[in-house]
Amino acid sequence: MTHRLAAAAVLVATCLAASLAPRAQATGPVPAADDAAIVHALSRLGFGPRPGDVERVKAIGLAAWIEGQLEPRRLDDRAAAQALAALPTLTMSTAELHREYPRPDLRQKSADPQMAPRELFNRPPPEKRPVRIVAEMQAARMVRAIESERQLEEVMVDFWFNHFNVHAAKGEVKWYLTSYERDVIRPHALGTFGDLLRGTATHPAMLFYLDNWLSTRPNFTVPFGANRGKRAGLNENYARELMELHTLGVDGGYTQTDVTEVARAFTGWTIERPRDDARFVFRPRMHDRGEKTVLGTRLTSGGGQDDGERVLSLLVHHPATARFVATKLVRRFVVDEPPPALVERVAATFRGTDGDVRAMLRTIVAAPEFWAADARGAKIKKPFEYVASAVRAMGGHVDARAGFFLARAAAEMGEGLYGAQPPTGYPDRAEAWVNAGALLARMNFALALTQRRLPGVTLDLSPLAADAAAPDAALDRLLAALLHGEAGAQTRAVLTAQLTNPEIRRQTPDDRGPANTDVAKLAALVIGSPEFQRR
Amino acid sequence: MLTRRALLKGGACALAAVAAPPRFLARAAAAADGRRKVLVAVFQRGAVDGLSMIVPHGDRDYAAARAAIAIRPPRAGDAGAAVDLDGFFGLHPALAPLVPFWQSRALAVVHACGSPDKTRSHFDAQDYMDGWLARAAMTVPAPRSPFRAVALGSTLPRVLRGDAGAISLASLDRFDVRGTAEAAVARKGFESLYEQGVHDLLHGTGRETFEAVRMLKSANASRLAPANGAEYPRSRLGESLRQIAQLIRADVGLEIAFTDADGWDTHVGQGAEQGQLANRLRDFGAALAAFAQDLGDRMTDVVVLTMSEFGRTVAENGNRGTDHGHATAMLLLGGGVRGGTVYGRWPGLARERLYEGRDLAVTTDFRALFAEVAGRHLAIAKPATLFPGWSGGSALGVLS
Numbered sequence: 001m002t003h004r005l006a007a008a009a010v011l012v013a014t015c016l017a018a019s020l021a022p023r024a025q026a027t028g029p030v031p032a033a034d035d036a037a038i039v040h041a042l043s044r045l046g047f048g049p050r051p052g053d054v055e056r057v058k059a060i061g062l063a064a065w066i067e068g069q070l071e072p073r074r075l076d077d078r079a080a081a082q083a084l085a086a087l088p089t090l091t092m093s094t095a096e097l098h099r100e101y102p103r104p105d106l107r108q109k110s111a112d113p114q115m116a117p118r119e120l121f122n123r124p125p126p127e128k129r130p131v132r133i134v135a136e137m138q139a140a141r142m143v144r145a146i147e148s149e150r151q152l153e154e155v156m157v158d159f160w161f162n163h164f165n166v167h168a169a170k171g172e173v174k175w176y177l178t179s180y181e182r183d184v185i186r187p188h189a190l191g192t193f194g195d196l197l198r199g200t201a202t203h204p205a206m207l208f209y210l211d212n213w214l215s216t217r218p219n220f221t222v223p224f225g226a227n228r229g230k231r232a233g234l235n236e237n238y239a240r241e242l243m244e245l246h247t248l249g250v251d252g253g254y255t256q257t258d259v260t261e262v263a264r265a266f267t268g269w270t271i272e273r274p275r276d277d278a279r280f281v282f283r284p285r286m287h288d289r290g291e292k293t294v295l296g297t298r299l300t301s302g303g304g305q306d307d308g309e310r311v312l313s314l315l316v317h318h319p320a321t322a323r324f325v326a327t328k329l330v331r332r333f334v335v336d337e338p339p340p341a342l343v344e345r346v347a348a349t350f351r352g353t354d355g356d357v358r359a360m361l362r363t364i365v366a367a368p369e370f371w372a373a374d375a376r377g378a379k380i381k382k383p384f385e386y387v388a389s390a391v392r393a394m395g396g397h398v399d400a401r402a403g404f405f406l407a408r409a410a411a412e413m414g415e416g417l418y419g420a421q422p423p424t425g426y427p428d429r430a431e432a433w434v435n436a437g438a439l440l441a442r443m444n445f446a447l448a449l450t451q452r453r454l455p456g457v458t459l460d461l462s463p464l465a466a467d468a469a470a471p472d473a474a475l476d477r478l479l480a481a482l483l484h485g486e487a488g489a490q491t492r493a494v495l496t497a498q499l500t501n502p503e504i505r506r507q508t509p510d511d512r513g514p515a516n517t518d519v520a521k522l523a524a525l526v527i528g529s530p531e532f533q534r535r
Numbered sequence: 536m537l538t539r540r541a542l543l544k545g546g547a548c549a550l551a552a553v554a555a556p557p558r559f560l561a562r563a564a565a566a567a568d569g570r571r572k573v574l575v576a577v578f579q580r581g582a583v584d585g586l587s588m589i590v591p592h593g594d595r596d597y598a599a600a601r602a603a604i605a606i607r608p609p610r611a612g613d614a615g616a617a618v619d620l621d622g623f624f625g626l627h628p629a630l631a632p633l634v635p636f637w638q639s640r641a642l643a644v645v646h647a648c649g650s651p652d653k654t655r656s657h658f659d660a661q662d663y664m665d666g667w668l669a670r671a672a673m674t675v676p677a678p679r680s681p682f683r684a685v686a687l688g689s690t691l692p693r694v695l696r697g698d699a700g701a702i703s704l705a706s707l708d709r710f711d712v713r714g715t716a717e718a719a720v721a722r723k724g725f726e727s728l729y730e731q732g733v734h735d736l737l738h739g740t741g742r743e744t745f746e747a748v749r750m751l752k753s754a755n756a757s758r759l760a761p762a763n764g765a766e767y768p769r770s771r772l773g774e775s776l777r778q779i780a781q782l783i784r785a786d787v788g789l790e791i792a793f794t795d796a797d798g799w800d801t802h803v804g805q806g807a808e809q810g811q812l813a814n815r816l817r818d819f820g821a822a823l824a825a826f827a828q829d830l831g832d833r834m835t836d837v838v839v840l841t842m843s844e845f846g847r848t849v850a851e852n853g854n855r856g857t858d859h860g861h862a863t864a865m866l867l868l869g870g871g872v873r874g875g876t877v878y879g880r881w882p883g884l885a886r887e888r889l890y891e892g893r894d895l896a897v898t899t900d901f902r903a904l905f906a907e908v909a910g911r912h913l914a915i916a917k918p919a920t921l922f923p924g925w926s927g928g929s930a931l932g933v934l935s
Contacts, residue, residue, distance in 0.1 A: 211802045214854045233853020237802040240655070240859065250656045256891060259655075380737070412705075414689035421797050422581070424658055434736045435691040436744040437704035440712060443725050447714045494727040503720040525724045530737045 033062040039484045040376050043535040044333050045069055045365070046151025048389030051463060051481060066365055070190060070358050072150035079397075080148040086400035087136040089178055094204070095277035097175050101130045103275070130175065134168045137177055138417040139403025142410075145388035146398050156189035156357065157181065158384065159332055161418075162425030163325075164200040164246060166209040168418035172274055173205055177418060180205035193325060193355030194316045197246060201312055202280040204271045210238035210423065213270040215263060217288035234288075239263035241423045243315065249327075252320035258295055264288040265299060265307035282308075322350035326360065328428070333364050335378045336429045342369045377486060377534040380430035383413035385535065386442060390449055390527050393482050394459050402456025409448070412441040434533075446528035450520045461519055468517040471499040478519060482526045491529050495522060572675075572836050572912055573783055575792045575869075576668060577772070577823070578692065579843040581800030582657060585863030586849065586895065587812055588630070589644050589877070593623030596849075596884035603855040604807045615808045620644070624877045628808050629816040632824035633868075640874035641827070641834070643933050645904055647862040647879050649845050649897040655859035657800070660844035661693050663902065667921045669697030671909045672791045674921075680788025681747035687775035687794040695793055700743045707757040707778050711748050722748075756785035765829035768821045772796040776826040783833060790913065796822075799843065803854040823868060835870030838912045838934070842901065848893050849884055861894035865904060871912060871934050878931045903928030911935070 038057045042049040045066065057065045068075060084090060089097060104120040121129060144154050161181060168174050184199035200206045207213040215235035222230050239262035243254045268287030272279045282305040291301040297314055299307050315321055326346035330338035346363050353359040364370050381389060387410045391398060398406065407417055414433065420426050427433075448454055464481060467473035475495055479487045487495075498504050504518050526532060591597050592608035606627055609619035617625030618634055624646065626633060636642035650660045672684035672695075684701035686692050695701040704710045712722040722745075729741025751757075759781045767773035775794035782789045798815045805812045823841075827834050846863030862882075867874070882888050882896040890896040902925050906918035911934035919927030 211854065211856075214803055216853055218853070220853070230855075231853075235802055235852050235854045235856065236858045244654075244656050244658075250654055250659045256655065256893075412689070422657060422800075430736055431696045432690055434740050435686075435701075435703040436740060436747055437702070437706075437710060438689055439737075439740055439744050440710060440748070441689070443712055443721070444714065447712070447718070447721055451714070453714075490731055491728055494724065497727075498724055501720065521720065524721055525728060528721075528725050529728045530735075530741065533737055 033058075036376070036485065037371060038062055039486075040371070041066065041365075042151075043389070044370075044379075046155060047145045047385060048392050048535065049484065050392045051395045054484070069150070069152035070361065072153040072190065075149045077149050080144050080150075083143045083147055083399050083403075084140055087140055087403075089133050089136045090140055090182065092178065093277065094175055094179050097133055097178060098276055098278075101128060101133055101175070103130060103175075133178060134174050134418055135404055135407075136400075137168075137181065138407035139400050141384070141417050142388065142403040142406040143398055143400060145384065146391050146396070146406075152361075153186070153189055155332075157186050159329075160185050160189055160196055162420070162428070163328065164196065164206065165420050165423055165425030166205045166418075167421045169421070170209055172208050172278070175275075176203070176205035176208065176278060179203070188357075190357050190361075192357065193321075193350070194312070197312055197316055198309075200246070201242070201266075201308070202269070204274065204278040204280065206238070207269065207271050207280065208274070210241055211235045212238035212266055213274070215267050215269075216286040217264075217267050220286055223285075232286075234260070234263050234267065236260060236263040239266060245423050247315040247324065248318060248320040249324035252318070252324060254295060257293075261292045261294050262311055264290070264292050265294060265303075265311045268305070269308055316355060319347070319351065322347040322355075325355070326350055329360055329364065330369075331428050333361075334367075334370055334375050339369050342367050377531070379535050380433055380533055381535050382426065382428065382433060383410040383415035383438070383442075384417065386410075386413065386533065387445065389535065390446065390532070391457060393527070393532075394449065394461075394523065395463065396449070397458045399456045402454060405454050405456065409441075409445045409454075413438045413445070414441075442533065443528040446524045446532075450524040450527060452520075461523075464523065465517075465519045468519055471505070471517045472496075474517045474519055475499060475522065478522055478526060482523065483529075483531050486531050486534075487526075487529075488531060491526075491531055495525060498522060498525065571788065571790055572914070573789055573792065573838075574668075574671075574908060574913055575776075575779055575794075575826075575837060575839045576694065577776075577819075577839060577841045578694075578793065578795035579799045579819070579841060580795045580797040581843075582660075582845050582847060582859060583799040583843040583863055584801060584805065584812060584847040584857050585646065585648075585843075586846070587805070587807075588627050588816060589620075589646055589864040590617040590625040590627060591623065591646070591881065591884065592617055592619075592625050594881070594884045596886075600850045600884060602851065604805050604851050604857070606807055621877055623881075627813065627816050629813040630820035632820045633866075636824070636827060636868055637875055641868055641870075641872055643867045643872050643874040644864055644877040645867070645879050645899055645931060645933060646864045646877055647882050647895055647897060648865050648899040648901050648904055649862040651897070651900055651902070652845070655845060655861070655894075657844050657859075663922070664694045664842070664905075666694065666697040667902075667905060667909075668694040668791050668793060669699040669701055670921045671913060671915060671918075672699035672701065673697075674915050675790050675913050676915075678788070680790075681743050681750055682782060682787040682789050684791040685779070685782060685789060685793070687778060687792070692793055692795065695791075700739065701791075701793075702743065702747050706774075707751065707781060710751055750787055754785040754787050756781040756787060759784050761825070761829045763828050763831045765825040767825040767829075768818050770796075770818045770822065772818055773822045773825065776822050777829070780826055780829045783830060783837065801847070802852065802856040802858060805851070805856045823866075827868060838867060838869040838872060838908060840905075840908055841866040842905075846895055849889055849895055850893065861890045862897040862899075863895070865901065867908070867933055873933055873935050876933075878933050899931065900928055904931065904933070907931060907934060 035054055038054050039049055042053055148154055166173050168177050180203050184203050188195040188199060216232045218233045220232045222228055222232050236259050240259045244250045248254055268283045270281055270283055272281035284304055289302050292299040294311055295314060299310055326343045327338050330343050330346055346360050349360050349363040387406050415426055452459055464478055467477050504521050587606055590606045598605045607616035609617050609625050615628055619625045633642055650663050652660045652663055684695055684699050686695050686703040688703060689705045691703040712718050726745040729738050767777045779792045801812050842865050843863050845861055847857035847860040852858050880898040882898050902922045907930045909915045909918035909921055919925060
C-alpha cells in the first residue's frame with residue numbers, strides 16, 4: 001500500500017468515526033490526526049510517546065508514521081543497536097551458547113553429594129551461568145521497547161512470543177531461546193502467520209517446550225542417548241496446544257481424536273544434537289507411517305514429514321484460525337472485549353491475504369473501532385508495557401545494564417519476560433494485571449524511576465523542571481508531558497493539593513529545578529496514577 | 536466475565552440489576568463467636584495426576600496401564616511404596632507427611648472428581664472455576680475486611696476475579712509503598728489519587744490496596760514466626776502457605792485464601808516413587824503438613840481444599856509421562872473435615888469404564904464438592920448459585 005492509500009485509510013477511518021458520532025457522544029467525532037490521535041497511535045502501536053514524539057509524528061504525518069512502522073527494516077535503529085552491543089549472547093548461535101554457557105556437569109555431583117543441583121548451576125561466575133542467556137534476552141527486550149525506532153515491530157515480537165510461548169526455565173529451552181526469538185519470531189513478526197507457525201513448529205525451542213521432540217510411533221525403541229534401549233511412543237502435548245492455542249482456539253471444532261491424529265502426524269519431528277547446534281530434523285524411523293484423519297481430511301499412509309506440513313497448512317487455512325488470531329490482535333490493539341464486527345473484518349483480511357500480518361494491522365488501524373473515543377485509554381498496560389512507557393515518557397535513555405533492572409521491575413509486577421510457564425503466555429486483559437500487590441509494585445517502580453534509583457537509566461528532568469519556579473505552570477507542563485491531556489479532574493486536584501506539600505515545595509534548588517517544586521516527586525505520582533496505567 | 540466493577544463503569548442501570556440485597560445476613564451466626572472460618576484453596580496448576588497422588592492400588596487395571604510410572608502397592612516394610620489408606624487406595628510415598636492427618640481423620644480425599652468440561656484444555660477447565668471463590672467471599676456472612684479474600688502471587692487467579700475486592704500479594708513484607716524518605720509522602724499521594732472519582736477496576740483496586748496496607752501494618756503479620764515447630768519447605772508453595780498462616784494468626788479477617796503450585800503438567804518423565812512428580816508431591820505434602828502444624832488448634836476453623844484443572848490419562852504415554860485426562864483427586868484437610876475416608880464413587884480403570892476409552896471418568900462434579908465446602912464450612916446459604924447455570928448436586932458428606 002502506498003503512503004497515499006494509507007493516508008486515505010486513516011481519513012476513511014476518521015470519516016467513519018465521525019459518522020458514528022451519535023453513538024459516541026461523550027467526546028464527539030474523532031478529529032483528523034490531532035494530537036490525541038497521535039498519542040493514541042504511539043501508545044497502541046508502540047510503547048508510548050517520548051518527549052517530542054507527538055511533534056515528530058505530526059511533522060511526517062500520522063499515516064506516514066504508521067506506514068513507516070509497518071516497514072521497520074527501513075527505519076534507522078542505531079541507538080538501540082548501540083545499547084544492545086553490550087549483550088554478547090544476542091548474536092550467538094545455539095552451538096556457541098552451549099559452548100560459552102555450558103550446562104554444569106551434573107556428574108560432578110558425585111564428587112560432593114551434598115551439593116544441590118542449584119548450587120552446581122550457581123558455581124560459575126554470574127556472567128557465565130546459563131541463566132545469563134535469559135537475562136540478556138530480557139534486558140534486550142526492555143532496551144528495544146524503550147530505545148528502538150521500530151516500535152510496532154517490538155509490540156508484535158511481544159505479541160507473537162506470547163502467542164507461541166515457550167518457557168525459558170524448562171530444560172534446554174534457555175539455550176534455544178535466543179535463536180527462537182531472533183530467527184523465527186522477529187523476522188516474521190510483521191510477515192505471515194504461516195511462516196510463524198512453520199517456524200515455531202520446527203524450532204527446537206517449541207519442539208522441546210511442548211515435548212514433540214520425544215513423540216514417536218508406538219513401540220519405538222530409542223537407539224541412542226539417555227533413554228537408549230527404552231521404548232517410546234506418542235506424546236500429544238504439542239498437538240493439543242497447536243490447535244487450542246496457536247491456531248483454531250479451544251472452540252475451534254477439533255476433537256480428542258483430532259489431537260491424537262495430529263500428534264501422530266508430527267511423530268519424528270525432533271531435534272538433532274540437542275546439546276550442540278540443535279537443529280530440526282525429521283526422523284522417518286520415529287514417524288508413525290499409518291493413515292491419519294485430521295479435521296475430516298485424510299492423510300494417506302507413508303506421508304512422512306509431509307504429514308506435519310499438511311496439518312500446518314490445514315490449520316493455517318482453517319476459518320477458525322483466522323477468527324482466533326483476529327480476536328487476539330483486536331484484543332491487543334483495541335479493547336479487551338473485541339467487537340465482533342471488527343474481528344470479522346480482520347479475520348476476512350487474514351483469509352484474503354493468507355495470514356498477512358501487515359494487512360491485518362492495516363485493517364485494524366483503518367477501523368473506526370480503533371480510533372473510537374471509548375477505545376482510547378481502554379487498555380491497561382501490561383507490566384512490560386508500563387515499565388517501557390514510563391521510561392519513555394520521562395525522556396529516559398537506557399543502556400544494557402538498565403535492561404536487567406527494568407526486566408526485574410516488570411517481573412515484580414507479575415510479568416517476568418520469558419517466564420510464563422503455561423503455553424498461553426501472558427494474558428492481555430486488565431483483570432489479570434490489576435490487583436493490589438501488582439499496583440503497589442507499579443507505584444514503587446514509579447518512585448524508583450523518578451528518584452533515579454535505577455542503574456543505567458538516564459533521566460533528564462530539566463525540560464520538565466523548566467517552570468518549577470511557578471508551581472502551577474510546572475504541574476501543567478508535567479501533566480501535558482506525561483498524560484497528554486488525559487489527566488482526570490481527581491488526579492489534577494490531588495496533584496494541585498500536593499503543590500503546597502512542604503515535601504514537594506522544597507527550599508533548596510538543585511538539578512531538579514532552579515526553584516521550589518520537586519518535579520521528580522510530582523512525576524512519581526503521575527507515573528503511578530490511574531491514568532498512566534492505561535494506554 | 537462481567538464483574539460488578541465492570542458494570543459500575545457501564546452505568547447505574549446495570550448496577551441496580553445486580554445489587555442483590557444481603558440475603559445471607561440471617562446466617563451470620565458463623566461469625567458470632569468472633570473467629571472466622573477460613574477456606575484455603577491450593578491449586579495444582581497444570582493438572583495433577585490423581586492416580587499417582589492417590590494410588591488406586593486395589594484396582595487390578597492400575598499397574599498394567601502404567602508400566603514405567605505406576606506406584607508400587609503398599610507392602611509391610613516397604614517405605615518406598617504407596618502408603619495404604621483403606622485397603623484400596625494409597626498415598627504416594629512422597630506425601631508421607633500427611634499420614635498423621637489421615638490417621639487423626641483431619642484429611643479426606645475425593646477421588647474421580649473433576650470438571651464437567653469436555654475439552655481437556657487447561658484454560659477452558661478453569662472457566663468452570665471462574666470467580667466462584669470471589670462470589671463465595673462476597674456472600675460469606677461476616678463483617679467485611681480488606682483481607683477477606685487473598686491470593687498469594689503476583690497476579691489475581693481467575694477463581695478470585697470479580698467484585699469481591701480480592702487482594703493479591705506476592706509477599707507480606709513487600710506489600711507497601713517502599714523506598715527512602717519519600718515513601719510516606721508518596722503513599723499519601725498515591726492513596727488520594729486512587730481514593731475517589733471513577734468507579735472502575737483500577738480505582739477500586741487502588742482503594743482496597745491502601746486499606747489493606749494500613750491494616751497489615753498495624754497487624755504486623757509478617758513478624759509472626761511459624762509456631763509449634765513447623766518447618767515449611769523453602770519453595771513458593773511453602774512461602775505462600777507460611778504467609779497465609781501469618782494472616783490467619785494475625786486476625787486480619789481472612790476468609791478465603793488462594794495459592795497455587797505449578798509443575799504438574801507431566802507429559803514427559805513423570806517418574807514413579809521417585810522423580811519429577813514425586814518431587815512436586817514432596818513439596819506439596821511438606822507444605823500442607825507444615826501449615827497444619829503451624830496453625831495447631833486454629834486448624835479447627837480452617838479447611839484446606841486442593842484442586843486442579845483435570846486429571847491425566849490412565850495409560851502412560853510414549854515418554855513415561857501422561858497426557859491430559861479427565862478426573863483427578865482432591866484433598867481436604869482441617870477442622871470439620873470427616874477425614875480418614877476416600878469419598879466419591881470409583882468408576883474403575885477397566886478400559887470400558889474409562890471416559891472416551893482413555894481417562895478416569897468423573898463421578899463427582901467438582902462443583903458439588905466446592906458447593907459443599909462453601910455451604911458447610913463458610914455457611915453460605917445457597918452455594919449452588921456460586922456456579923452460574925448449575926442447579927446443584929448431592930452432598931458427599933465430607934464436612935460435618
